[in-house]
Amino acid sequence: MEGRVFLRFDGSVAEAGLVVPYALVPAQGVLAKPSKWRKLEREARAQLIGERSNERALRELHDSVRAFVVEMIEECDEFGLRAMDFLHTLADLQTSEPAGVVFDRIRQRLGHAVERQREEQHAERTRQSINLAEYPASFDVARRLPRKFIALLGPTNSGKTHKAMEALAKAGSGVYLAPLRLLALENYERLLEVTQHGKPLAVSLVTGEERRIAEGATHVASTVEMLDTRTPVDVAVIDEIQMLADRDRGAAWTAAVCGAPARTVYLVGAPEARRAIEALAERLECPLEVHVLKRKGPLAMEPSAVRKVKNLRPGDALIAFSRRDVLMWRDMVAEQGHSVATVYGNLSPEVRRAQAQRFRDGSADIVVGTDAIAMGLNMPIARIVMTSTVKFNGYEEEEIPAALARQIAGRAGRYGIHEEGLVAGMDPETHEVMRSLLKEKPTPLNTSGFSVAPTLEHLHRIAAVTGETSLAKLLKRFIHNIDVPDGFFYPRITEDQKDRAEWLDTLPLTVAEKFTMSLVPVATKVMALQSAWEHWAVSLSKKRVTRLKPDEHMLHYMTLQEVEDTCRMYSAYAWLGYRLPEYFPDVELAQQLSREASERVDSMLQDQNASARRRQPRRQR
Template sequence: MTEEYDDERLSIELGLAERGIALLKLEGRVFLRFDGTADAGGLRVPYALVPAQGVLAKPSKWRKLDAEARAALVRERSTDRALRELHDSTVAFVRELGAECEEFGLAPMDFLHSLADVQTSEPASVVFDRIRQRLGHAAERQREEQHAERTRQSINLAEYPASFDVARRLPRKFIALLGPTNSGKTHKAMEALAKAASGVYLAPLRLLALENYERLLEVSRHGKPLAVSLVTGEERRIAEDATHVASTVEMLDTRTPVDVAVIDEIQMLADRDRGAAWTAAVCGAPAGTVYLVGAPEARRAVEALAERLECPIEVHVMKRKGPLSMEDGPVRKVKNLRPGDALIAFSRRDVLMWRDMVAEMGHSVATVYGNLSPEVRRAQAQRFRDGEADIVVGTDAIAMGLNMPIQRIVMTSTVKFNGYEEEEIPAPLARQIAGRAGRYGIHEEGLVAGYDADSHEVMRSLLKEKPVPLNTSGFAVAPTLEHLHRIAAVTQETSLAKLLKRFIHNIDVPDGFFYPRITEDQMERAQWLDTLPLSVADKFALSLVPVSTKVLALQRAWEHWCVALSKKRITRLQPDDHQLYHMTLQEVEDTCRLYSAYAWLGYRLPDYFPDIELALELSRAASERVDTMLQDQNTSSRRRHHRRR
């Protein structure tokens, strides 16, 4: 007699089928399954489920039991009480799930139909949990779709220009002054700004804002100097009754109408991380006449923006005032460098290495790279202008601003780290760097050379490349706090990372003319900030603090400030006059950046970061120390040269 026949006869003898019970073998188990129908909340749901004690044995053990032992075990596990308990728990589950489905607007039978279809020996409680999990996922998808739709309805990027009320109401006109470096385009725009009754200059860098602030201060009208304010993220010099402002582009005041606005380096519209600031400036500059100053490849882009904004535009394409030529061959040796050269490298380490090599040949050297504060860069550039330094060694930081009497650009390399990998510099950057050679009115022509044969030929090739026009759509738009509050209002989310993701993925972008962008740094910071009890506004401000996450000391300072703010603690600065004299050059540079970042925060959250003036004072002291250290190192290298002679 087979085992299956034994079990079938056992089922008949015990009348299991009449009671809605099946004796089954599946998944390496012998078990009981109870069939029934649960009526609850207007639902009638058939089920076939295993009770809590429904698993009888493994097949190997079951085979060893005689008929009497099997019957005893089945009777013990299939009592009326066991049937009733399973039925009651199923009814309760159906009622619970039906109520949850109603709350989320889902059909309960999409989930409950499987109660009669379960092909498993798992007990009913496990089946219930799996269905709950499926419902949870479905509800989350539903919630996500609802939030995505509400986000789309709350923000439509096609309406982005209309968010700038003052600019929208003004009759604005654009004048594009486009040309290569040394074409006089910025000079022409600044002349128009100086003559205007009121105006604003928008710079890509603090250094340029500072230079043109001082340039405007030299303008006299009716025997009086212009009243000019300087506004950058890290510094404010506010003049009483100011008619003009020099500002970094991110600090544009979109609410105060002026006669003229100058937006410099307009090709930065295409910048991956900062392009959104130029989009906002073009759309929101509250000026009757807006000068767009930059490279010729921006022409189609600014024309497309002007058409979208329904503003008339004049385009003036300007030519370089002096010729720019490649040298016949590479420089090859440090001794072949000459006064008036600018030696270009692409990292701080390489700049300092070349600085030492050049100084050891007896040259005095000015040093310029991105980690230096604007004050130090300007002081170093001034040494080169004044003839105190024969040669300037710098990164591509000299390519934007810093007008210096450079006769020849010498490239030590044409490969730069782009944040992800080493790659050949793009042609626009090569043109911008090379364009610094041959200052009009000082040199008859500008010269470009590579230090070695490879960099020489690459530069020759890059300078011959035809400029690629900027895209005429997809202009970057960064989230504002208002955007995030709108999304939070319709989704009830308070996570900054989730709000930023919704801004990127869910807002309405009807034709792609404007497109949402955030930086990877901001998203990484947002995820960390979400671990702290902070408001969306505070998290948003902290996510934008200009400190490098790659410098451990700066990252730790930023984290300390965030934690302090989350605990409503005031963060004060403790000056130490002697501290700077025990630091390396790198440490003093980073200290300068730290004080600048504190000032940035202080302007936005003054109640918790009140030492703004002290931060600026300490930043200036650190800048002076850096400048002194650079000069001392330069002098030491030159002394070694003289001792060897």
């Protein structure tokens, strides 16, 4: 059998009330390969069999089987398993492998069974430790307050955010929750201009990377992830509420709706969020008012595509979907003699604001940007011109959804400045796709499956009942094992966090440290940022303090991309510094360096714009 000629001994062992039969090959039971066996004389074969099948060999095998049976019975008793479920293999397994190999296979099977059993026990304990149906109850202050929801829903330029901010400004205390640092900053400054009882409002700004804390502050402008769920206020404004459906960040909006500690909570966003808001209000047993606002000025498609760059005009916003394309179109527009403002996601909020201001005050005729224009930048755009309707979604190129097309297009026609907003495609195909997207009926958000991200408390609970210390395994248990009774709330983590967790598990860090490092806002696909993040994690694992060592001339030798990434790196350091100040103490320096890098980016963009415009006369000559 299996290319071998071998001996097999039959027998049985009686132990602890069990009779275990066996048919096994002893340690020296393999005699030869068939080809060699056939060449042996009859007497030589008999002699070899006699040498290998003596009493001693029989006794040694029998004793080894007995010892193995005792071992297996004890192991199975410890884990509540039936020994014969594994030991029957000693007689059933038809193989030429020696007994020792068979024992190891059975041990391996037992190990897998124990692991499965342990996994089932841990899964059950995890289910018992976290029940997502009880998620809203984890926000103590919000749960105790008599809360009321007011939904202000409408398209871009319907005045919904303005109306909510007016209510916030009049309130005795309140919080504004933004999807972007840029929006938090804009509304922070807006609130600073408000006076109550003859005094300016005391307002704080709180984002992941920056804190401007005012003494005795009654109002806070914050990014949504930075919501303080412990301090009760009169009014909370949750902006862009349709972000509940966002694949990566939706959990922050779920937490804000469930946990905003305000007596009146304004939910501001697109009309397609209505059903989701109604479902949440019912689940949270909060009364809900819904106000649907209409756009203040009409929005219309141009009769035909723009077709050529020379047909662009002052007041246009040209939209592309990648940094490379934005800079390419910027150069082509500038070469036509236009001054250009540039806005894309890789730019810091400060640079985006500076560029937008150039368009607002007339220093730039045309703005060229990504869909970053669609959220958080109020600019007097007369016409939106789409260069494409295809965008990379993180996995593949796909046509933009109708909701995003409407949000971008809605930036055209600023109320009080333009009579109407106009939309066009650069080429005829893009023009017609935009026309059909704007006609498409919005798809309502789902009314269940609201994302919940793991908190450190969740992971500590799972660790306490399972003994697990691997962040990747704790996150996996959160996703797969916690109790989700009706699916109304659903556990989610990002792919970035999952990938980072596996790498962080190779370092000697606590669960809390690994969890914090897994959330650092850096782009892992940018090599310089990924390297910085890895360096920070390794330093933390060695309990080393990471200081910043700035080189004041360094920025002047960098490309635009490198300066942008440097700015993001300093922002990420500041984010870490607020959470682990003992090991990342240079927060103020990081913020200063980030501002300097932002100023350098803005200067480089203006220089490149001017350079492209200078090429224009030569082209005409």
